Amino acid sequence: MSTxxxxxxxxxxxxxQRSAPxxxxxxxxxxxxxxxxxxxxxxxxxxxxxPGKASGVLLAELGAQRGRGPTLxxxxxxxxxxxxxREAGFERSDPRFARSDPRFARVAARGRLCWLGLPAxxxxxxxxxxxxxxxPAASLAIVHLxxxxxxxxxxxxxxxxxxxxxxxxxxxxxALAALAVAELRERRLPVRVATRPLGRVASRRAVAGLEVGGxxxxxxxxxxxxxxxxxxxxxxERGQALLMVLGAAFAILFAAALLAALxxxxxxxxxxxxxxxxxxxxxxxxxxxxxPRLFTAPRLPGGALNPRHLDRRxxxxxxxxxxxxxxTLNGVDPDRLRVLFPDADSFxxxxxxxxxxxxxDPQALPGNRGRSSGDHLPARGAVRIEASxxxxxxxxxxxxxxxxxxxxxASGGGYSGPLAxxxxxxxxPDVAPAFDRLAAAARRNGMTLVIxxxxxxxxxxxxxxxxxxxxxxxxxxxxxxxxxxxxxxLGPSSAYGWLAANAPRFGFVKRYSWEPWHFGYSRVxxxxxxAGNGVGAIPPIGGERLATEGLRAFVPSLFRAPIEQAAARWxxxxxxxxxxxxxxxxxxxxxxxxxxxxxxxxxxxxxxxTYGLDDPFxxxxxxxxxxxxxxxxxxQFGSVPLALAAYNAGPAPVEACSCVPDYPETQAYVARILGxxxxxxxxxxxxxxxxxxx
Amino acid sequence: xxxxxxxxxxxxLAGIPAxxxxxxxxxxxxxxxxxxTLADGAAEAGxxxxxxxxxxxxxxREALPGWAGQRVTVEVxxxxxxxxxxxxxxxxxxxxxxxxxxxxxxxxxGDG
Numbered sequence: 131m132s133t134x135x136x137x138x139x140x141x142x143x144x145x146x147q148r149s150a151p152x153x154x155x156x157x158x159x160x161x162x163x164x165x166x167x168x169x170x171x172x173x174x175x176x177x178x179x180x181p182g183k184a185s186g187v188l189l190a191e192l193g194a195q196r197g198r199g200p201t202l203x204x205x206x207x208x209x210x211x212x213x214x215x216r217e218a219g220f221e222r223s224d225p226r227f228a229r230s231d232p233r234f235a236r237v238a239a240r241g242r243l244c245w246l247g248l249p250a251x252x253x254x255x256x257x258x259x260x261x262x263x264x265x266p267a268a269s270l271a272i273v274h275l276x277x278x279x280x281x282x283x284x285x286x287x288x289x290x291x292x293x294x295x296x297x298x299x300x301x302x303x304x305a306l307a308a309l310a311v312a313e314l315r316e317r318r319l320p321v322r323v324a325t326r327p328l329g330r331v332a333s334r335r336a337v338a339g340l341e342v343g344g345x346x347x348x349x350x351x352x353x354x355x356x357x358x359x360x361x362x363x364x365x366x367e368r369g370q371a372l373l374m375v376l377g378a379a380f381a382i383l384f385a386a387a388l389l390a391a392l393x394x395x396x397x398x399x400x401x402x403x404x405x406x407x408x409x410x411x412x413x414x415x416x417x418x419x420x421x422p423r424l425f426t427a428p429r430l431p432g433g434a435l436n437p438r439h440l441d442r443r444x445x446x447x448x449x450x451x452x453x454x455x456x457x458t459l460n461g462v463d464p465d466r467l468r469v470l471f472p473d474a475d476s477f478x479x480x481x482x483x484x485x486x487x488x489x490x491d492p493q494a495l496p497g498n499r500g501r502s503s504g505d506h507l508p509a510r511g512a513v514r515i516e517a518s519x520x521x522x523x524x525x526x527x528x529x530x531x532x533x534x535x536x537x538x539x540a541s542g543g544g545y546s547g548p549l550a551x552x553x554x555x556x557x558x559p560d561v562a563p564a565f566d567r568l569a570a571a572a573r574r575n576g577m578t579l580v581i582x583x584x585x586x587x588x589x590x591x592x593x594x595x596x597x598x599x600x601x602x603x604x605x606x607x608x609x610x611x612x613x614x615x616x617x618x619x620l621g622p623s624s625a626y627g628w629l630a631a632n633a634p635r636f637g638f639v640k641r642y643s644w645e646p647w648h649f650g651y652s653r654v655x656x657x658x659x660x661a662g663n664g665v666g667a668i669p670p671i672g673g674e675r676l677a678t679e680g681l682r683a684f685v686p687s688l689f690r691a692p693i694e695q696a697a698a699r700w701x702x703x704x705x706x707x708x709x710x711x712x713x714x715x716x717x718x719x720x721x722x723x724x725x726x727x728x729x730x731x732x733x734x735x736x737x738x739x740t741y742g743l744d745d746p747f748x749x750x751x752x753x754x755x756x757x758x759x760x761x762x763x764x765x766q767f768g769s770v771p772l773a774l775a776a777y778n779a780g781p782a783p784v785e786a787c788s789c790v791p792d793y794p795e796t797q798a799y800v801a802r803i804l805g806x807x808x809x810x811x812x813x814x815x816x817x818x819x820x821x822x823x824x
Numbered sequence: 825x826x827x828x829x830x831x832x833x834x835x836x837l838a839g840i841p842a843x844x845x846x847x848x849x850x851x852x853x854x855x856x857x858x859x860x861t862l863a864d865g866a867a868e869a870g871x872x873x874x875x876x877x878x879x880x881x882x883x884x885r886e887a888l889p890g891w892a893g894q895r896v897t898v899e900v901x902x903x904x905x906x907x908x909x910x911x912x913x914x915x916x917x918x919x920x921x922x923x924x925x926x927x928x929x930x931x932x933x934g935d936g
Contacts (some may be wrong), residue, residue: 374838379846386850393857397864404868404928411875412903412931419934423893451932459904560886563872635865637887653886654893820875 139605150188150262150269153357154294163327164297165191165274167353169243170328170336171295171345172272174354174420176205176242176293177341186211188265189243190258192275193250197236204239208339210266211244212237218264240690241339250276259288270358284313293357294321322356324349403517405460406484407822408572410521412456413469413482414820416449418523424478425805446479453484462486472520473794477712478802481522481794481823517544519570521822524790524797535692543587543613544658554787555584558615561651565618568636570822575628582647583619586612611641614657617650686717689730692750696757706770707757709806710777713799719749731756770807774800794823852913856922859911862888863896863926867907870898871930895919898922903932 155168172187180777186207200212221236238245246261248254255275262271272295275283283289294314298307300323307323314321326349329332332342342350357366400747423440430436440448453469470483550562557565569579586594592607604610611617618638626646633640640651650657685693685708693711697704714732715721722728726735729746731753738746743755763773775791777785778799783791866887873883881898884907888896892909899906907926913919 372839375836375843379839380844382843382846382850386853390853390857393854397857397861400861400864404864407868408871408875408930410926411872412929414936415875415931415933452935456929456931461903558881563869563876563883564886565873567869653888654890824871 137401149294150265150267150271150468152258152262152290152294152297152435153270153272154280154283154291155272155274156277156297157180158277158296158298158310159295159303161299161303161327163333164295164324164624165189166328166333166336167297167324167350168272168295169339170275170332170350171354171357172270173336173341174347174350175270175341175358176207176339178354186265186269188215188246188261188269188271190246190248190261190271190273192248192249192254192273192279197247198238198240198245198337200238201240203241204339205242207269208239208242208244211269212239214266215244215261217247218260220261220264235391239339240337243339245337245339250279252279252282255279255282255286255289258286262289280310280763284317291319293319295353295357296321296323297327298323298325300325304578315801320357322353322355330371341764385563400517402462402486403519405457405462406486406517406519407521409453409456409462409467409469409481409484409486410519411820412821413449413453413484414480414521414523415600416452417445417480417482418820419477420445420448420482421523442477442479446474449482453482457484457486466516473798476798476802477716478798478805480524480798480801481520483518486517518574519822521820522794522797523820524801543585543591543615545585545613545615547615549585549615551789552584553581553792554789555581555618556615557618558651559582560653561618564637564651564653566822568633568638571632571636572625572628577625579629580621581618582621583612584617585615586610588613600666611650611657616642616657617648619647620649621647623647641812651809689717689749689753696754699754700757700761702757702760702764703807705807706803707753707760709803710756710760710774711753713802719752720747771800771804774803828908848914852880852911852918852922855911855913856924859892859909859922860924860926863907863909863924866892866896866909867926869904870900870905870907871903871928874900874903874905874932875930877933903935904929 153168153171153173155164157164169189172189176187186205188211195204204603215237236247244265248257253447258273265271266538273283284291294310296307296310298304298310300307311323313323328336328342328346328350332344332346335342336350341347408468420440423438424442424445426439427436428439428441429656449471450469454464454467457464465489468487470485471479472481472483474481539684545558548559549556550559551557552562552565552569565579565581572579588607591605591610591613595604595606597603605612612619622644629638629649630640630646634652637651637653640646641648641650689708689711693704693707696702697707711717711730714727715730717730720728721730721732723732727733728735728738729752731746733741733743733746733752733755735746736754737759738744738752741755741758743751746752758775760777763776764770764780767773767776767788771790772784772788775789775796779791779793779796783793790797866884869887870880871885873880880900884896884898884905885893888909891912895910895912897908897909903930907928908923909925910919910923913922
């Protein structure tokens with residue numbers, strides 16, 4: 131075998147002297163970093179080692195400025211080389227010397243390399259044959275030496291360099307490099323010139339016997355292939371693919387398990403919120419069921435206690451008990467529950483708030499300073515609220531008749547079923563509760579959703595199109611999905627992002643990418659389908675009927691005559707006027723509200739002047755003005771609930787939505803008077819809905 | 825000639841079934857989790873219908889996407905509502921075994 135043949139076309143060829151093949155490396159001119167490049171090439175070759183074809187890589191550094199200690203992790207072959215060199219008389223690292231002391235180490239197994247430090251002398255060159263003899267013939271020895279020793283090494287007897295690695299900066303050292311390359315080629319030795327040093331990190335890794343990685347690895351791979359005929363083959367070809375595939379499979383499963391765990395945590399949170407919702411709804415349901423009993427007489431005509439009657443304390447206690455039962459049955463510890471009645475001060479509370487606490491401050495137990503009937507928890511500040519919900523029993527948002535021009539059923543569009551109303555906007559009845567849930571979720575995120583448009587008949591659409599005859603923005607009549615009563619235009623614009631992300635959870639989809647406000651209900655039945663016309667019709671649970679005249683016992687005798695006279699004069703129910711006075715001022719002629727309403731009928735000064743009431747504290751005059759105003763409002767709105775809402779909130783908001791406005795105070799006001807009227811026989815049953823409000 | 829050339833390609837081919845199996849398992853897990861979320865939401869919608877005095881089953885179905893309509897069973901016992909949902913799965917038996925359920929309770933009109 132030729133001793134001048136290139137290194138390792140099939141392993142490293144063994145010379146006649148049975149010593150390891152030698153690769154010389156040096157820095158030409160002002161170039162530096164040749165040692166790191168030589169080390170990186172050595173590592174690349176060592177990585178390619180296979181059993182029976184190689185036996186380690188030795189990196190001999192002539193002129194080492196500092197000792198290099200062994201690394202914690204080193205390959206078995208590097209350790210074997212280290213051992214052989216030590217047996218040949220080369221010292222191992224000596225901990226008595228500092229690392230900067232050249233005597234610290236002469237031989238050290240470092241990663242995949244065995245490093246040997248020698249002085250930069252001709253004597254050291256003389257030691258090299260002994261070094262090469264000490265290492266196995268199948269190993270590769272890379273000797274990095276100063277440029278001044280380069281010619282001597284080439285000429286030295288006993289050394290048989292097989293390849294040369296030059297580190298030179300071009301074009302500065304072009305002449306030197308050209309000479310060195312020409313000389314090696316003349317000797318028919320493979321030679322490569324590294325024109326760039328490795329980076330700082332790559333250099334440190336290479337000298338530590340580690341693969342350099344990244345772009346530097348590709349450069350080093352090319353050098354190694356040119357010099358040793360191997361190294362740098364793609365890692366995927368090294369039989370690691372199965373591990374990689376199995377790793378990928380494991381990663382997929384791990385990611386899925388992680389997602390499942392995350393989903394589980396979110397589901398847990400959502401379930402607590404759901405429990406709070408159901409607790410509040412159950413409490414409101416109890417209030418709604420017991421509401422008429424608040425207004426029944428405490429005693430029967432014979433003087434016996436009326437078993438149907440409830441006073442306010444019992445009324446609230448029953449609601450709290452219903453809430454606690456719901457908490458237990460929905461998996462929430464009642465001790466973590468607090469039930470509040472935000473309008474507990476009124477004579478007929480209608481709102482329930484349920485709070486589920488995640489943690490309790492033991493220092494605060496057992497005090498309960500809130501108006502809470504859940505007497506297990508301390509005040510709000512001492513606990514961390516995990517979920518909160520509020521529900522109410524309120525008059526239906528949609529009137530049961532066509533009062534105020536609001537139709538109870540759609541016609542003249544693609545949908546011809548009953549309409550439910552939210553914020554005065556009609557929609558298919560199954561859309562309304564979905565919107566309630568959406569709006570409640572938005573409120574929990576600090577947003578109040580506004581419906582700007584919902585169901586539109588073809589006639590309304592035609593009117594709209596006539597005003598904006600641009601089909602890009604307004605669909606022509608008969609083509610808008612709004613005729614299906616499943617579409618809602620929602621605002622405000624600040625909620626568009628939240629809606630886009632969350633509306634699908636509640637069954638709403640953004641119909642058009644260019645209309646961030648337009649959301650359609652995507653659940654079955656499909657919009658404008660015949661099945662859609664029959665969904666969600668709420669069975670009637672009562673309605674208004676004519677009054678049976680006569681004032682209840684709660685009306686003070688002092689005011690009976692003025693009420694009856696005013697009722698007769700303005701053709702308004704006396705029971706209605708009495709119930710209103712009870713709700714307004716509890717028959718206190720001198721009551722003054724925080725908003726400035728005055729007297730028994732709580733007139734604002736401006737309204738009082740309009741109705742010729744000079745002194746709102748004059749009870750008979752105030753009652754007469756009240757009857758006059760109610761007469762006008764009943765005539766204007768055609769509905770007692772709407773007239774009551776207008777009395778409380780003013781006609782404008784009622785007129786705007788033709789509904790009881792979504793003001794908690796107004797809704798409770800209307801409900802209480804309806805309750806009083808129910809107790810008086812004025813209504814068959816108060817037409818209250820139970821709904822989630824937050 | 826490098827004797828190991830192409831080894832990785834063969835190993836990748838051999839590993840594809842494992843990858844596919846892992847992917848399907850992951851998808852099935854996610855489908856089950858998603859079904860549980862849907863069942864929870866549907867149970868709440870049904871419970872709200874009960875509290876309002878309306879039938880629960882239509883409200884539950886309205887709260888579910890179309891594909892779930894044939895995979896859900898609704899059971900109402902008093903104020904207790906149980907929604908069972910079979911997640912989508914290429915294997916029917918597996919879908920039945922992975923069936924998720926969500927229970928909600930709410931006070932009915934006239935209770936108590």
